Amino acid sequence: MDRVAEAFAAVPREWFLPEHERRSATYDGPLPIGHGQTNSQPRTVESMLRLLDVKVGQKVLDVGCGSGWTTALLAHLTGPTGRVLGVELEPDLVDFGGANLDACRLPWASIHEALPGVLGLPGAAPYHRILVSAMARALPDELVDQLHTGGVLVIPVAGTMLRVARSMRGTSVTRHGSYRFVPLR
Numbered sequence: 001m002d003r004v005a006e007a008f009a010a011v012p013r014e015w016f017l018p019e020h021e022r023r024s025a026t027y028d029g030p031l032p033i034g035h036g037q038t039n040s041q042p043r044t045v046e047s048m049l050r051l052l053d054v055k056v057g058q059k060v061l062d063v064g065c066g067s068g069w070t071t072a073l074l075a076h077l078t079g080p081t082g083r084v085l086g087v088e089l090e091p092d093l094v095d096f097g098g099a100n101l102d103a104c105r106l107p108w109a110s111i112h113e114a115l116p117g118v119l120g121l122p123g124a125a126p127y128h129r130i131l132v133s134a135m136a137r138a139l140p141d142e143l144v145d146q147l148h149t150g151g152v153l154v155i156p157v158a159g160t161m162l163r164v165a166r167s168m169r170g171t172s173v174t175r176h177g178s179y180r181f182v183p184l185r
Contacts, residue, residue: 003077004046004049004050004077006076007049007073007076007077008042008046008073010076011069011072011073011076011104012025013025013026013039013042013069015069015072015100015103015104016033016039016067016068016069016072016097016100017031017033017039017067018032018033018034018096021033021039028041028042028043029041033066033067033093033096034090034092034093034096035090035092035093036182037066037090037093037182038066038182039066039067039069040066040069040070040133040181044179045069045070045073045133047161047176047177048131048133048154048161049073049074049077049131051152051154051161051163051176052129052131052152052154052163053129053152054074054077054078054082054128054129055077055078055128056077056078056079056081056082057078057079057081057082058078058082058083058128058129059078059082059083059084059085059126059127059128059129059148060074060077060078060082060083060084060085060127060128060129060130060131061084061085061087061120061121061124061125061127061129061130061131061146062074062084062085062086062087062130062131062133063087063119063120063130063131063132063133063134063143063184064087064088064089064132064133064134064182064184065086065087065088065097065111065133066088066093066097066133067093067096067097067100068086068096068097068098068100068101068111069100070086070131070133071084071086071097071101071109071111072100072101072104072106072109074109074129074131075101075104075106075108075109076106078108079108080107080108081108082108083108083109084106084108084109084110085109085110085111085112085121085124085127086101086109086110086111086112087111087112087113087114087120087121088111088112088113088114089113089114089116089185091113094111094112094113097111098110098111118142119140119142119143119184120142120143120146121146122142122145122146125145125146125147126146126147126148126151127146127147127148127151128147128148128150128151128152129151129152129153129154130143130146130147130151130152130153130154130155131154131155132153132154132155132156132184133181134156134181134182134183134184134185135156135157135158135159135179135180135181135182135183135184136155136156136157136158136184137157137158137184138157138158139155139157139162139164139173140155140184143155144164144166144171147164147166148166149166149167149168150166150167151165151166152164152165152166153166156179156180156181159178159179159180160175160176160177160178160179161175161176161177161178161179162174162175162176163176
């Protein structure tokens with residue numbers, strides 16, 4: 001079994017859904033988690049994690065972490081020598097996602113309330129990997145700037161999944177299919 005498949009097996013989606021949605025956990029589509037937000041389609045999450053290529057021991061930022069599922073998946077991929085910081089704008093989802101994450105006993109992962117008008121957690125940057133689970137209108141320089149040299153950002157922008165790699169020579173962007181997400185705000 002590959003590392004992403006292992007993470008999915010170790011961190012079941014149903015643990016991160018509202019109780020009335022848990023019976024739909026195997027549905028390969030987005031599921032509502034409240035406040036106009038969704039728990040993303042598993043196939044989409046899998047694709048994003050494969051593009052991100054998280055390594056053991058890395059520091060990862062999870063933007064728009066919602067119910068905490070992606071934060072827990074990322075924590076499984078980094079292992080206990082890594083660090084995963086989830087950030088969420090909706091206070092009730094910060095509480096919901098934080099409780100879900102706490103139940104998984106992954107103390108190297110945490111969820112924080114986003115500051116209005118601030119993308120990511122710049123005070124804790126730089127990050128080896130950044131995952132964004134909300135649609136941006138344009139590639140946000142604020143997040144690219146939070147990457148380590150050698151870092152990777154995966155983000156949906158204007159309907160297209162982008163993989164942004166930062167190197168000593170600059171930034172390269174590749175496109176990886178069409179997707180829909182809630183808006184990044």
